Amino acid sequence: MKENKRTWLFIYHAILYPLIGIATAIFLILTVRLSTFTAADKYGLIAVIVVAFTVEIIIMTYHFLKKDGFIATKKTPKSK
Numbered sequence: 001m002k003e004n005k006r007t008w009l010f011i012y013h014a015i016l017y018p019l020i021g022i023a024t025a026i027f028l029i030l031t032v033r034l035s036t037f038t039a040a041d042k043y044g045l046i047a048v049i050v051v052a053f054t055v056e057i058i059i060m061t062y063h064f065l066k067k068d069g070f071i072a073t074k075k076t077p078k079s080k
Contacts, residue, residue, distance in 0.1 A: 006068070013064035018057050025053035 032045045065071045 009068050010065075010070055013061060013068060014070075017064065018061055021053055021057040021060075025049055028053075 028049050029046050032042055032049070035042065037045070062071065066073070
């Protein structure tokens with residue numbers, strides 16, 4: 001049962017979480033495109049959305065996978 005739970009955690013944190021973040025970013029980008037801002041403001045907002053969501057998705061996916069033990073931490077040898 002524990003392996004089954006780990007599999008679902010991996011699927012959620014490695015696949016579903018980034019896809020949800022991408023879908024949210026696309027929704028926000030489409031919302032900005034429909035807004036009444038000038039073209040320059042729209043491109044600026046879209047750039048901020050893309051950068052912010054890309055950084056957030058990468059950092060949080062790494063954090064979740066490391067927390068769940070899918071990414072091993074490097075152990076330093078103990079000095080005697």
